[in-house]
Amino acid sequence: MAEFSPGRITPIILAGGSGTRLWPMSRSSRPKQFLPLMGAHSLFQVTLLRLAGDPRYGAPIVVTNSDYRFLVAEQAQDVGVAPDAIILEPVARNTAPAIAAAVAVVARGDAGRIVHVLPSDHLITVDDKYRAALDAAETAALAGALVTFGITPTEPATGFGYIEAGSENAAGGHKINRFVEKPDAERAAEMIAAGHYFWNSGMFVFAAQTLLDEAQALAPEILDAAQKAVAAAQTDLDFLRLDPDAFAAAPDISIDYAIFEKTTCGVVVPAAIAWSDLGSWDAVWKAGDHDxxxxxxxxxxxxxxxxxxxxxxxxxxxxxxxxxxxxxxxxxxxxxxxxxxxxxxxxxxxxxxKADPTTSPLTETHLTSYRPWGGYASIHNGERFQVKRLFVKPGKRLSLQKHFHRAEHWVVVRGTAEVQLGDDVRILRENESIYIPQGARHRLSNPGKIELELIEVQTGSYLGEDDIIRFADEFGRS
Amino acid sequence: MAEFSPGRITPIILAGGSGTRLWPMSRSSRPKQFLPLMGAHSLFQVTLLRLAGDPRYGAPIVVTNSDYRFLVAEQAQDVGVAPDAIILEPVARNTAPAIAAAVAVVARGDAGRIVHVLPSDHLITVDDKYRAALDAAETAALAGALVTFGITPTEPATGFGYIEAGSENAAGGHKINRFVEKPDAERAAEMIAAGHYFWNSGMFVFAAQTLLDEAQALAPEILDAAQKAVAAAQTDLDFLRLDPDAFAAAPDISIDYAIFEKTTCGVVVPAAIAWSDLGSWDAVWKAGDHDxxxxxxxxxxxxxxxxxxxxxxxxxxxxxxxxxxxxxxxxxxxxxxxxxxxxxxxxxxxxxxKADPTTSPLTETHLTSYRPWGGYASIHNGERFQVKRLFVKPGKRLSLQKHFHRAEHWVVVRGTAEVQLGDDVRILRENESIYIPQGARHRLSNPGKIELELIEVQTGSYLGEDDIIRFADEFGRS
Structure with a gap:
C-alpha cells in the first residue's frame, strides 16, 4: 500500500466470517456478507457504498480469509470501490489478531491515522444520530481513546452481547465497565431496566498507534504475531497474504476481551441508531418491509x-x-x-x-459458484453426465487446463467465446458450439464487451471439480 | 373391443379426474392418479396391479380424458397391463355419463357381464374383508342389484360423502336410503353415532344390462347421450374417442344422484376395509408410514x-x-x-x-412433461435460450418437425439416437452432438434397446412449445 486514498479515516472492514445462521442462503463458501439479502447488493457491498458516500472516509482495508478473496475483489469492483488493501487471514483467529494485523498495515503508512473497524454484514441507517456518534468517536479517538459504539437497546434482545457503561466523560462517552455475553431473557430485561447497558455493535474507532500501544501493554503475544505476519506477508495479485506460521501463533480471542475490557483508555459512545446485525432470520424479518x-x-x-x-x-x-x-x-x-x-x-x-456426509454439502456450497473469471451454476446432475451454465466476465480468461475423465460440449448462448483447443484458437459466437475431448488442453476466454454465457454438458465416468490439471492461470491457481 | 380377456368381471376404471388438492404435486396436466404418491408406482398403476392380482377380473376398461391418454397408455404398459379399451371423454360430465358410456361399450360384447366401477386413485388394502365384500357385491349384482360399497367409518370424517343404509337384505346388503354430501363435524358425529351411515367409496358393481335398464327408466337422456357417443365413437390409435357432440349433450351429474339414489334395485354392501381416497394431504399422511x-x-x-x-x-x-x-x-x-x-x-x-396469470402455470404443468415417446424436463430457462433434458423410450420416434424461431443443439448423454436432418439420417452415440438449424426439418428416434437421454440447448428469440410444424407423427398429432 503506497499511500492512503483521500479521506481522513481508514475503514477496516472485517469480512472473514463464515456464519451459517442464515442457512439455507448463507453457506460456508458464500456466507451472509456476500449475499444480496436486503436488495440488489450484498451486505458487504452495502457497507462499501455506505462508507463511500461519506467524505470523511478513505478507501477501506478489507480483512477476509483466502476462500473469499475473489468474492471480496469482485463485489468491491462491481460497486466501483478499490480497497487500499485486501488482507487475507491464513487461519481464523477471531477479531483481535485480524484487527491488529490490519492496524499494523495502516501504521506502516501513518501510525497516527484514525481507523474505523466495522463488520461487513451489519445494516445501519445513516442519519444525524449516526453522524453525531461518529463525530464523537473521532474526537475521542484523536484524544487517544479506544472507542467502541454501544447501540441504545430498543428491546431486551437475547441475540446480542451487551456493554456495561461506567461513568460519563466530558465528550459524552462512557468508561467501559465490561462486556456481557448474550444474556437470557431475564438478564436482558434487568440490563434494559438498569439503563447503562448497550448492544455491542462490533464497531470501533481509534488511532492506529493507540491500538498498537495498548496491544503492546495488554496483549503483546497478539501484537507480536500480527506484526510478524504483516512483515512476512506475501503480495499475491491484489491480495496481501499474511504469513501463515506467524499469524497462526496468535491466540484465538476477540478484541473486546483482549484489549477493550482491559484498557484504561476505552470509551463506549452510546448511539441511538437504527442498526441490525442480521444475525438470524428474525433479525432479517425485523429489518425488512412489513405488510x-x-x-x-x-x-x-x-x-x-x-x-x-x-x-x-x-x-x-x-x-x-x-x-x-x-x-x-x-x-x-x-x-x-x-x-x-x-x-x-x-x-x-x-x-x-454438517455432521451427516449426505447433507453436509448443503451447508458448504451453493448451486452457483463464483470464480475470479465469473462462475458456474450446476443445472442438472445425471448419472454419467452433468449440465452447467458458465458465465465469464468481459476480458476474463479461465486457466489453460485439461481433464482426464470427462469430455465437454460447450454451446454459446450469449456473447462471444475465444476457445483454445490444443494449439488451435477459434472464436465461437452465440448459437455455436464446440467439443472438448477428454484429455485435450483447452482454454476459454471472453474477448468481448458483454458477459459470455455458455451451456456446458460434461460426460464421463468421473465428473468431480478436482479432475483438473492447470497449465497456466491468471489467478495464481496453477 | 373384439372380446373380453379371461376373468369374469370387467373393471371400469375412472381416470379422468383433474383434481389439484394435492398441489404442488398434482397439477391439471398430471393429476393425482398419475403420480407415484405412495411408492414407485402411480396410484393408477397401483390400482391396475391390484386388479391384475385377482383372477376374478378381466382386463380393465379405462375412462379418461383426451389430455391423459398417453399417460394412461404408458403407465398401463409400464406395469404390463393391456386395457380392453381406453375410452376418451371429449368433455367432463361427471360420473353418470362416463359410466354409462363405458357400460354401453361392455354391453356391445356381453350385456350380462358384471362390471366393477372404481376410481383410479384410491388406496385399498386387499384382505379377507375386502374379498368378502366383493363376493357379496358380485352375488347381489348377478341377482340384478346395482351395488355400491359403503366403507365402515372409523372416525367422523368431514372429507367424504356418506351413504345412509336402510333395511338389510338376505345377502348382507342394505337398501340405499340416500347419499349425504360432505358433512360438518357435528353432523358427521351424529351419523357415526347413528351407526347406519357409511363412507361413499365411489365403487360400484352391477351387470351391464341392469345399469342400462335402470338408466333407461331413471335417466334416459344420459343413456341416450352415452349410447350415441359410443355408436359414433372414433378409434384413434389405441383409444376409443367418444363422439364430442353426442357426449356433450349429457347432463353433468354423478351416478349417485342420477341412478343410485332413485333405483329400487340399489344395494349398499358395508365393507370394513382399509381404504383411503387420498383426497387431501392429511389423507396422505394418514395412509403413510409414521415415525x-x-x-x-x-x-x-x-x-x-x-x-x-x-x-x-x-x-x-x-x-x-x-x-x-x-x-x-x-x-x-x-x-x-x-x-x-x-x-x-x-x-x-x-x-x-389459477386466477393469477403469473402463477397459474404452477397449477397446470410440471417441470417434467410426458409425451407418448418419452418426455422432457425443463432444466434451465435463460433470456434467449433454454435447456431441456429429453428422454426417448426404446423404439419410439418423435414427429418429423421444424421450428421457425429456434435452433437446437443436442448432446446425447445416454443411449443411441437416430437423427434425420433434412434428407440425411445419422446415428449419434453417447457423447456425440448435432446442431439443428432454425427452419430445418428434423426427426429424432431411439433405435436402441435402452432409453435415450439427451440434453437440448434451444436458442432463439421465441422458445414456446407451440413453435412446431409437424409433417408426420406416429401419435396422431400432425
Whole structure:
C-alpha cells in the first residue's frame, strides 16, 4: 500500500466470517456478507457504498480469509470501490489478531491515522444520530481513546452481547465497565431496566498507534504475531497474504476481551441508531418491509391468512397458508421451515446437517459458484453426465487446463467465446458450439464487451471439480 | 373391443379426474392418479396391479380424458397391463355419463357381464374383508342389484360423502336410503353415532344390462347421450374417442344422484376395509408410514423436534424444525407450507394461484412433461435460450418437425439416437452432438434397446412449445 486514498479515516472492514445462521442462503463458501439479502447488493457491498458516500472516509482495508478473496475483489469492483488493501487471514483467529494485523498495515503508512473497524454484514441507517456518534468517536479517538459504539437497546434482545457503561466523560462517552455475553431473557430485561447497558455493535474507532500501544501493554503475544505476519506477508495479485506460521501463533480471542475490557483508555459512545446485525432470520424479518399483517416476503411468495412471518425464496414459488410466526426460507436446493421466533435454532440445524456426509454439502456450497473469471451454476446432475451454465466476465480468461475423465460440449448462448483447443484458437459466437475431448488442453476466454454465457454438458465416468490439471492461470491457481 | 380377456368381471376404471388438492404435486396436466404418491408406482398403476392380482377380473376398461391418454397408455404398459379399451371423454360430465358410456361399450360384447366401477386413485388394502365384500357385491349384482360399497367409518370424517343404509337384505346388503354430501363435524358425529351411515367409496358393481335398464327408466337422456357417443365413437390409435357432440349433450351429474339414489334395485354392501381416497394431504399422511413422533416423510427431508407432520419433497432438501401439525410439500418448482389439519385449504390456494396469470402455470404443468415417446424436463430457462433434458423410450420416434424461431443443439448423454436432418439420417452415440438449424426439418428416434437421454440447448428469440410444424407423427398429432 503506497499511500492512503483521500479521506481522513481508514475503514477496516472485517469480512472473514463464515456464519451459517442464515442457512439455507448463507453457506460456508458464500456466507451472509456476500449475499444480496436486503436488495440488489450484498451486505458487504452495502457497507462499501455506505462508507463511500461519506467524505470523511478513505478507501477501506478489507480483512477476509483466502476462500473469499475473489468474492471480496469482485463485489468491491462491481460497486466501483478499490480497497487500499485486501488482507487475507491464513487461519481464523477471531477479531483481535485480524484487527491488529490490519492496524499494523495502516501504521506502516501513518501510525497516527484514525481507523474505523466495522463488520461487513451489519445494516445501519445513516442519519444525524449516526453522524453525531461518529463525530464523537473521532474526537475521542484523536484524544487517544479506544472507542467502541454501544447501540441504545430498543428491546431486551437475547441475540446480542451487551456493554456495561461506567461513568460519563466530558465528550459524552462512557468508561467501559465490561462486556456481557448474550444474556437470557431475564438478564436482558434487568440490563434494559438498569439503563447503562448497550448492544455491542462490533464497531470501533481509534488511532492506529493507540491500538498498537495498548496491544503492546495488554496483549503483546497478539501484537507480536500480527506484526510478524504483516512483515512476512506475501503480495499475491491484489491480495496481501499474511504469513501463515506467524499469524497462526496468535491466540484465538476477540478484541473486546483482549484489549477493550482491559484498557484504561476505552470509551463506549452510546448511539441511538437504527442498526441490525442480521444475525438470524428474525433479525432479517425485523429489518425488512412489513405488510399490514406483519409479514416480510422476498422473491416469488404467496401468503394466505399468514401473519408475523418471514418468507424468502430464491427461485421456487413458496405458498404459505394459515400460519403465524413462521419462517420459510427457500434456496435453489433446500428449504427451511421453522418458527420465526425460534430462528436461532438454524444454528443447531446446520450443525446436524454438517455432521451427516449426505447433507453436509448443503451447508458448504451453493448451486452457483463464483470464480475470479465469473462462475458456474450446476443445472442438472445425471448419472454419467452433468449440465452447467458458465458465465465469464468481459476480458476474463479461465486457466489453460485439461481433464482426464470427462469430455465437454460447450454451446454459446450469449456473447462471444475465444476457445483454445490444443494449439488451435477459434472464436465461437452465440448459437455455436464446440467439443472438448477428454484429455485435450483447452482454454476459454471472453474477448468481448458483454458477459459470455455458455451451456456446458460434461460426460464421463468421473465428473468431480478436482479432475483438473492447470497449465497456466491468471489467478495464481496453477 | 373384439372380446373380453379371461376373468369374469370387467373393471371400469375412472381416470379422468383433474383434481389439484394435492398441489404442488398434482397439477391439471398430471393429476393425482398419475403420480407415484405412495411408492414407485402411480396410484393408477397401483390400482391396475391390484386388479391384475385377482383372477376374478378381466382386463380393465379405462375412462379418461383426451389430455391423459398417453399417460394412461404408458403407465398401463409400464406395469404390463393391456386395457380392453381406453375410452376418451371429449368433455367432463361427471360420473353418470362416463359410466354409462363405458357400460354401453361392455354391453356391445356381453350385456350380462358384471362390471366393477372404481376410481383410479384410491388406496385399498386387499384382505379377507375386502374379498368378502366383493363376493357379496358380485352375488347381489348377478341377482340384478346395482351395488355400491359403503366403507365402515372409523372416525367422523368431514372429507367424504356418506351413504345412509336402510333395511338389510338376505345377502348382507342394505337398501340405499340416500347419499349425504360432505358433512360438518357435528353432523358427521351424529351419523357415526347413528351407526347406519357409511363412507361413499365411489365403487360400484352391477351387470351391464341392469345399469342400462335402470338408466333407461331413471335417466334416459344420459343413456341416450352415452349410447350415441359410443355408436359414433372414433378409434384413434389405441383409444376409443367418444363422439364430442353426442357426449356433450349429457347432463353433468354423478351416478349417485342420477341412478343410485332413485333405483329400487340399489344395494349398499358395508365393507370394513382399509381404504383411503387420498383426497387431501392429511389423507396422505394418514395412509403413510409414521415415525415414532407421528410424522410421515418422503424424499430428502430432515425433521428436528417435529411431531404429527407431513413432509414430501421431490428434489429439494426440506428441513423442518420445532413445529407440529405442519404440511410441507415441495415439488421441483413450488413449496406449500400450511397446517396439516387444515390441508383442505390447498383447494382454495390453487384457485387463487389459477386466477393469477403469473402463477397459474404452477397449477397446470410440471417441470417434467410426458409425451407418448418419452418426455422432457425443463432444466434451465435463460433470456434467449433454454435447456431441456429429453428422454426417448426404446423404439419410439418423435414427429418429423421444424421450428421457425429456434435452433437446437443436442448432446446425447445416454443411449443411441437416430437423427434425420433434412434428407440425411445419422446415428449419434453417447457423447456425440448435432446442431439443428432454425427452419430445418428434423426427426429424432431411439433405435436402441435402452432409453435415450439427451440434453437440448434451444436458442432463439421465441422458445414456446407451440413453435412446431409437424409433417408426420406416429401419435396422431400432425
Amino acid at each position: 399490514s399483517a406483519g409479514n416480510v416476503a422476498q422473491g416469488p411468495v404467496t401468503l394466505r391468512n399468514v401473519t408475523s412471518s418471514l418468507a424468502v425464496s430464491e427461485k421456487l414459488h413458496v405458498v404459505i397458508e394459515g400460519l403465524s410466526d413462521i419462517a420459510v426460507l427457500a434456496s435453489e436446493d433446500a428449504v427451511f421451515v421453522g418458527r420465526l421466533s425460534d430462528a436461532q435454532a438454524v444454528g443447531a440445524v446446520v450443525r446436524d446437517l | 415414532s413422533a407421528g410424522n410421515v416423510a418422503q424424499g430428502p427431508v430432515t425433521l428436528r423436534n417435529v411431531t404429527s407432520s407431513l413432509a414430501v419433497s421431490e428434489k429439494l432438501h426440506v428441513v423442518i424444525e420445532g413445529l407440529s401439525d405442519i404440511a410441507v410439500l415441495a415439488s421441483e418448482d413450488a413449496v406449500f407450507v400450511g397446517r396439516l389439519s387444515d390441508a383442505q385449504a390447498v383447494g382454495a390456494v390453487v384457485r387463487d394461484l
